[in-house]
Amino acid sequence: MAEKDDYLADVLVDLGLLNAEQLAKARSEAQAAGVGVIDLLLANKAIRTADVTQAKAAQFGAEVVQLGTIQIPDEAISIIPRHVAKKYRVIPLFKTDGKVALAISDPSDINTIDSLTHLLGAEIEPRVASDQDIEAALNKYYGASEKKAIEDERFKDVIQELTESEVNVAAATDDDGTAIDADAPLIRLVNQLIIDAFKMRASDIHLEPMAKRFRLRYRIDGMLHEMKAPPKRLQPAIIARLKIQSAMSISEHRIPQDGRIQTKVGNKLIDLRVSCLPTNHGESIVMRILDKEGLKLGLPELGFFTDDQQTFEKVISLPDGILLVTGPTGSGKTTTLYSCLHFINRPDRKIITVEDPVEYILAGINQVQVSETIGLTFAAALRSILRQAPNVIMIGEIRDLETASIAINASLTGHLVFSTLHTNDAPSAVTRLIDIGVKPFLVASSTRCLMAQRLVRKVCKKCGEPYEATEQEMRALNLTSDALKSATLMKGRGCANCSNTGNRGRMGIFEIFMIDDEARKLIYDKVSSSVLRARAREMGMRTLREDGIRKVLAGLTTPDEVIRATIGDEA
DSSP states (O other): OOGGTTTHHHHHHHSSSOOHHHHHHHHHHHHTTSHHHHHHHHHHSSHHHHHHHHHHHHHTTTTEGGGGGOOHHHHHHHTTOOOHHHTTTEEEEEEETTTTEEEETTTTTTTHHHHHHHTOOOOOOEEOOOOOHHHHHHHHHHHHHOOOOOHHHHHHHHHHHHOOOOHHHHHOTTTTBBBOTTSSHHHHHHHHHHHHHHTTTHHHHEEOOSSOEEEEEEETTTTEEEOOOOOOGHHHHHHHHHHTTTTOTTTTSSSSEEEEEEEETTTEEEEOOOOOOOOEEEEEEEEEEEEETTTOOOOOHHOOOOOOOOOOHHHSSSEEEEEEEEOOOTSSSHHHHHHHHHOOOTTTOOOOEEEEEEESOOOTOEEEEOOOOGGGGGGHHHHGGGGOOEEEEESSOOOOOHHHHHHHHHTTTOOOEEEEEEOOTHHHHHHHHHHOOOHHHHHHHEEEEEEEEEEEEEEEEETEEOOOOOOOHHTTTTHHHHHHHHHOOOEEEGGGGGSSSSEEEEEEEEEEEEEEEEHHHHTTTTTOHHHHHHHHHTTTTTOOHHHHHHHHHHHOOOOOOHHTTTOOOOO
């Protein structure tokens, strides 16, 4: 913050965000140190970045915009080219009546506003946003980082070499179906898309054909980020190349297809699970990145606090019964089950899994891949593996009555069974099993523990800093001033380590329902899930939101992450 911004200090006093004594002391210290007053106040945490943004807006009568809370449409982003937005550090919001609304960090920068007025041929309506918000929005809408921008320039030469006429399957593969020219422009382009995604810790790559463009998005820490994509004309070439790599039929464009790609990034071997879906404007490709070496299988890495981890370890060490992990798609259920298997995997135990698909190969464990096309369903596989005399069985998902019945019978005959269900909370798993046809007395007799989970993003360790929760956040999470006195809430300001998002990595929040004798009686009596939930709460079960609040107070995640993940949970 330059000295020219020191006038904002008086505005901060007028707004009640700073008192006169603090300002007088800061002016004296800043003059002695030869730095700006605003810089000093920020360094001393006397004010926040949000306060400076509010002061700028108040001084020029502009509106403050929180870029992280809105989704800017593509037509608005297309108003300003990438290089112009990067140069002037502005984000277009919308255009109406010949006026363009722009988010800018410094509304007093007349040169920038005049230059953009001339370039766009329209009147500029400035909105004020923080530098961090603008940096994050530039990454989101125009590219991931400066490094990514450099890579885009490197793509430029590759893209110029490509034309649609290069989509020649015979030229792209030899008789064995293997690539014969690893330096071909198309192959280099597709490989670079995968390498970039892996380096940015993406879990999925989405290549989506739109009417006039080819959209590229990476899912990082559970959130989709739009990246600079190849031009629309290369869409057929890129899709054809990926279909060849994943052993799909390139002549089939009418039905969905699935495949796998195995490749190396540096010295790491990674698998990509590929799904191809026909859409109105072409085939959409989604690739799930499976990094075998990067999978963390320890229970502490999942996000358990010590008390919950001890409870969970007792459950997965039982000789028989069923443990069900519930939650929506993408909530980390499979990773949790793998961690359970890793914890109990010993030479004296035989463990067999039935999965669709097998995502990670686990040493010392027998894993069965379901294949509906040849009749190897969950139920068929389970009937066979029971004759293999396993101690522990993991079922990827209970989907129907036949699978559920075999799993329950296995648990009642001395096997420990792990599986997943798609329900919103732990007690609802009971209702779900009964709804698909399992007798209540069988559910009551076999079930040992039900656990619901969600994933929340963790505060970046390198740029996390203390902050005060807003009144809205405190109300949403039922936080009191007394609870906050002994806690330090953290929030990332954004840095290169977290791609300016303030978050890096994810952890679980959990709802663990241990089934006791009274709960079994309630299940046998077919009570509603709300009654069962009330009983679980009496037993001391923490809800998802309550577990999330514990992790907010520990500075591990932020209130908005917990609110987002538990929006349907009443704390």
